[in-house]
Amino acid sequence: MNCAEVRKLAPLYITAELDAARAAEFDAHLKVCPACMQELQRQARLDARVREALVAEGIDAVRMDRLVRKRIAADEKSRSVPARSAGRLAAGAAAIAAVVLLAIVGYRELPRVPRVYADAAFDHQLEIVQQQPRAWLTSAAEIEALAGQQGISPSAVAALSSGAYRLVRGKLCFLDRQIYLHLVLSDGTQEVSVYLRRSDGVPLSGPVREVANGRLVCTSDISREHLASFETPQLVALIVSDQSAEAALKAARFAATVL
Amino acid sequence: MPHSRSLLRVASHLGPGVDSAEDLVQETLLRAWRGYDRFEPDTNVRAWLFRILFNVFYSGWRRSRKHPVFVPLEHGASVPFGRSRVAANDAVAVVEAVESLSEEHRTVVLLGIVEGFTCRELAGILSIPIGTVMSRLSRARQALRERLAPQRAETSHSQASHLLAEREVSELR
Numbered sequence: 001m002n003c004a005e006v007r008k009l010a011p012l013y014i015t016a017e018l019d020a021a022r023a024a025e026f027d028a029h030l031k032v033c034p035a036c037m038q039e040l041q042r043q044a045r046l047d048a049r050v051r052e053a054l055v056a057e058g059i060d061a062v063r064m065d066r067l068v069r070k071r072i073a074a075d076e077k078s079r080s081v082p083a084r085s086a087g088r089l090a091a092g093a094a095a096i097a098a099v100v101l102l103a104i105v106g107y108r109e110l111p112r113v114p115r116v117y118a119d120a121a122f123d124h125q126l127e128i129v130q131q132q133p134r135a136w137l138t139s140a141a142e143i144e145a146l147a148g149q150q151g152i153s154p155s156a157v158a159a160l161s162s163g164a165y166r167l168v169r170g171k172l173c174f175l176d177r178q179i180y181l182h183l184v185l186s187d188g189t190q191e192v193s194v195y196l197r198r199s200d201g202v203p204l205s206g207p208v209r210e211v212a213n214g215r216l217v218c219t220s221d222i223s224r225e226h227l228a229s230f231e232t233p234q235l236v237a238l239i240v241s242d243q244s245a246e247a248a249l250k251a252a253r254f255a256a257t258v259l
Numbered sequence: 260m261p262h263s264r265s266l267l268r269v270a271s272h273l274g275p276g277v278d279s280a281e282d283l284v285q286e287t288l289l290r291a292w293r294g295y296d297r298f299e300p301d302t303n304v305r306a307w308l309f310r311i312l313f314n315v316f317y318s319g320w321r322r323s324r325k326h327p328v329f330v331p332l333e334h335g336a337s338v339p340f341g342r343s344r345v346a347a348n349d350a351v352a353v354v355e356a357v358e359s360l361s362e363e364h365r366t367v368v369l370l371g372i373v374e375g376f377t378c379r380e381l382a383g384i385l386s387i388p389i390g391t392v393m394s395r396l397s398r399a400r401q402a403l404r405e406r407l408a409p410q411r412a413e414t415s416h417s418q419a420s421h422l423l424a425e426r427e428v429s430e431l432r
Binding site for chain 1 (some may be wrong): 263264267268271272281284285287289292349350351353354356368369371372373377378379380384392393396397400404407431
């Protein structure tokens, strides 16, 4: 794959829509072409900046939601209108309409997890379970310097390599179009992935499992991977284990305590 | 409603084609409710809603030159396009840069970068080939970069990126 092809396919690479073979070719090119690597990273930063700016805008949909429910109720009423008990039916229609509308726009959202979870699960599967070749850093000093370049305190990385866990390797990766520091920790028997990025004030959402050190820890299972996530004022952290939900949660508890 | 804020966010930056973002989203949700039997199970409901929004937007934009399409809100004034923001200077500059893009580029930025749709989903929402989505995204990113070029943050980011790229290459040697 050459530079022109990489530029052309970059939108599909960022959204993880390339098939495995072409994604591998893309990765291989990035490793030997600093210009394309730089271009892709600038692109990711620009995307994050745009997303952050627009998501931060104050959007208040409460009044509009109320008006939509009223219009749906009125619409329902006009379709089946008995003259005598119009008041009672209108109330019933409003309730039905609200439920139906929630079913339309809401029910699929309930089990939905952020795309970053799916990306993290996929990344862990490729790089940790399948051990596809990647350019990892193994020196703690180099990993800490890499963290510093991403606005992550090097001391946070050092803190993760303590207690029951040892920092094995690290590198950068894209999850949901944002750059994360991918750290691999080992407790001597199994490896877990810890993905870190500087917080941009946009919260991750997900089912909350517990509170650890004052952080809300969310958990999800995606395919064969088990995820746990939490945020601090400075960082967003995702932990992935291919072994068990308990292993992911245990690592999250540990990370929430030291970060 | 889980998707109404996303719909409103995109609608508020679409431009002067409709009277207000709230009216556009109201109409979108009403049509979704009326046409729910046409929704295909196991497909992306969020993409389906945005597809309706753009259908309404494009049809409303054409018709609104002749007569009004949307029902006025009952209380108060509609939210004007993208003007209810309280943001830092950089965020304001970024929003203004997005709003200065052509409609085609602004649309793919809003859906692809801000709302996180994939290229395939974008192609479905906008009814255009995926190759067109890719080229519009690339050109939109380039245009945004040019508009935001004097910003200090982007410059420092690119310097950091350059150092990082150097590091990755040197590691392979």
